[in-house]
Amino acid sequence: MAEGSIPVPGGLGGATDVVRPEDQESTWLEVLHSWVVTVDHKKLGVMYVLFALFFLVVGGIEALIIRIQLFFPDNHFVSAETFNRVFTMHGTTMIFFVAMPLVFGFGNYLLPLMLGVRDMAFPRLNAFSFWMSAFGGLLLYYSFIGGVGLQGAGSAPDVGWWAYSPLTSRAFSRGHSTDYWALSLIVSGFGSIGAAVNFIATAFCMRCKGMTLFRMPLLVWLYVVTAGLVILAVSPLTAAQVMLTIDRYLGGHFFDTQAGGSAVVWAHFFWIFGHPEVYVLVLPAFAIMNEVIPVFSRKAIFGYPAMVAASVGIGFVSLGVWAHHMFTIGMTSISNAFFVLSTMLVGIPTGIKIFNWIATMWGGKIRYRTPMLFAVGFLVQFLIAGLTGIILSVAPFNWQLHNSYFVIAHFHYVIVGGILFAIFAGIYYWFPKVTGRMLDERLGKWHFWLFVVGFHVCFDVMHVPGILGMPRSIYTYEADRGWTTLNQIVSVGAAIQGIAIAILVYNIVHSCLKGRIAGPDPWDAWTLEWTTPSPPPPYNFATEPVVTSRRPLWDLKHPNDPDEPLEEG
């Protein structure tokens, strides 16, 4: 816990290329320039996360607009057209320009540091990937002014984030808003594929001495699986968007039923991407859990090999479950049965993980600092989200609840209650490493408790109108439906979460400037990133670290009691 007391592998004294911050007097223009042209994985990681946090606020405001509109029956806060645009933009933004960049940002920042190397395998590809993702986000939001030429402001895409055909055909989607949607996903998709290639190459080719595959931190393993899924899932999305663009611009007939094309094919193509995408987002959340839970339980992770196997297993199974989004589209009984069973199968590796995390905490000396609070919140909520997922995977039950608010509540439980909580844990955990300052613990606890209360008020209750028959994507409802009170409770929960996010943003800004100095290793952790000063110098490690176990920093701190050196696995 003491500042500066952690032995740096090899020692900084002998390094000739040490850069001291005081040597670099520069104007803000030079600073800005250095960030724009950087290929440093740490700066790119930070930019990914800042970009995502910006869009988190934007997407959050869109969510609040949705909730205000649904607060009263027969409300006219926004028009039906605007409502369609807002939920389309909310979904697209949150998945592609919040969750994905957050995931890539953490991976970019952490992979080289955890593997004891100086940068990713392809630094320039890395910068390219970031700017493609960022440009994709700008392209999506440019549709607000560019959707029907420059005359019709507020013409964002209104086809839902799944963009089912024939809504996207020229006949039903005039102007260019849908084209902006398709192009922004193609552009950011190339960025995602580039980043994924980089993750895999880094993990397999860029490890420090002694870092065998089975000594890699579990986070790195999870990112390898994630990257594999990105390559397999995002490229079909790109292909589907190209087909959509051919339909819209060259008069093609891929999804044109009158010419023999098929709207169902679009649904398949979209969900072949869409379901693995959920795992692209949730596996990095698992990755963060694998680092946070052991450190705050003061125990090594339980069942490392089982965790690796379960991660790879989830990766494989998740590629064969997509049509559980399509039970009501009318498939054969055999396909229905297949997708019911394959979906349920995901529960097994996921269960292994949950049990291993609990076993890690079991008998540990748990410290409930803010990252750990979010981690525990993740465990409980992700379990519930998984259980409603199993419920929805049963085809006959799904026929009742499909496209209802029950489904909305389920996947927000996964994405907010699971993934976002894990991301928050990660932000509180690694913020000291990135900035050199601690996030304020008191504000952190406010953020956690407000968010957890807001989350449960919002999304627990949201299941009920779904069961009562409230469909998704409707812009208003009649007063005699009996959904009014429930919707009002949900909206209040959303507002509470909004306040919690405001506290987080304030905490980040405040702590960046005035936070307590963190030192290299504020959490008494065990992985290599904590051997570097906070923030790490541009070269990360002055000399290449040498590791002999899964917890190199434990070995450095306890030279008389090192972890068992593992056999080459």
Add this chain to the structure above:
Amino acid sequence: MTHAGHGHAIDPDWKLPSRGRVGMFSLILAAYVYYIGKSTYGPQPRQVLELPILNTIFLLSSSVTIMMAERALVKRAMAAFSAWWGLTIVLGAIFLLGTAQEWRKLITKDGLTISTNLFGTTYYSLVGLHASHVIVGLIMLTAVLIFALTGALKPEHTEKVEVLALYWHFVDAVWVVVFTVVYVIGR
């Protein structure tokens, strides 16, 4: 097994981007296969498509010539390398020309464009996606040929040339699949 971290490109993993291309090709292929015979009007494959046997031979033999070029490069026989490499480019260009001629016939004689019917949409998308990869490949091959002729191609670039050759083999392999699906099964 492990490398010191100085951000050097580690070439074998350039295979990964083409894996992403596999994802794209397979989806458009899936669309093609699914839509075989579903076109409700306009020209049908068996009425307008002819087997591009000669073209296929040209493209596939370019896989052999590029292999010969690689062997010459390993031996640092630069003249032989340039000759084999140049021949590969010529064969690829002939293939592209053949495709262009086929398309000209389809458009002018049979009146089949990408918007004519479902068959046109899927046919031009799939064959066009492949042809665009041939074009990209030809541009890269030509760049390497220029480097070789000007003497800028050094022994340390061997691995990069091999990765490029791998891309070319990938393009050829995709053609085998496209040929089978479009001209054999789909006809």
